[in-house]
Amino acid sequence: MKKIFCCLLLGALSPAVWALDAADQQRLTGIQQSWAHIQYELPADQRAGAFEQLATQATGFTQDRQSVAEAWIWSGIVTSSWAGAQGGLGALSKVKVAKADLEKALSLDPNALQGSAYTSLAALYDRVPGWPIGFGDSDKAEQLLKQALQLNPNGIDSLYFWGDHLYRQKRYTQAKETLQKALLAEPRPGRETADGGRRKEIEALLLDVNKKLD
Structure with a gap:
C-alpha cells in the first residue's frame, strides 16, 4: 500500500465533455505542480498531511467543474497518492474514492490528458490488494494499461x-x-x-x- 497510486468514441462524442478554459488550466497546473512538489521534494513523513490539503483543493475543482474530466483525473491521482503516503489498511477507503474519481473521468472523456485516467486506474488495480481485502486485479490492470498505451x-x-x-x-x-x-x-x-x-x-x-x- 505504500506505493499506491479506466467507450473511447462514446466518451469523445458525449455532450457532457467540457474543454478546459484558461482558468481551469491554471487551476489544473497548480494542482499538478503541487502534487509533484509533495511527491518528489517533501520528506516522506510530511507527504500525507500535504496530500490531505491538496485533496481538498482537487475535490473543490471537481465540485466546481463537475463535467471536466481533467479535474476528476487529478482528484483521483491526489487521493490515491494520499492513500499511498498514509499506508496501511486504513488507506483503502481513500483508494476506493480515487477509483470512483477515475471512473468518473472515464465516463466523461477517456481521452483526457492522453488517457491518464486509464494509467492511474491501472496502477490502483496493480497495487491494491486483491479480494477479499481490496479490488486489486492484475488482468484488469493490464487491460487498462494497454488502452492507455493506445492513446499515449x-x-x-x-x-x-x-x-x-x-x-x-x-x-x-x-x-x-x-x-x-x-x-x-x-x-x-x-x-x-x-x-x-x-x-x-x-x-x-x-x-x-x-x-x-x-
Missing part, C-alpha cells in the same frame, strides 16, 4: 506503469525494454519536477529488473 504510446507515465506491471508479472525482458523507452520520453513543459521524479523511479526499477536478468 510514448508517454513517460504510461510507459513507466506498463514497465512496472511487466516487472510485477516477472516479464523482465519486456519490462527492461519498456523502461528504457520511458527514459527517452519527451519532456513535458511545466512538469519538470514530475518528469525528474519519475525518471528516478524508472532508473530505480531498472536496477531491480537488471538484477532479475543477471
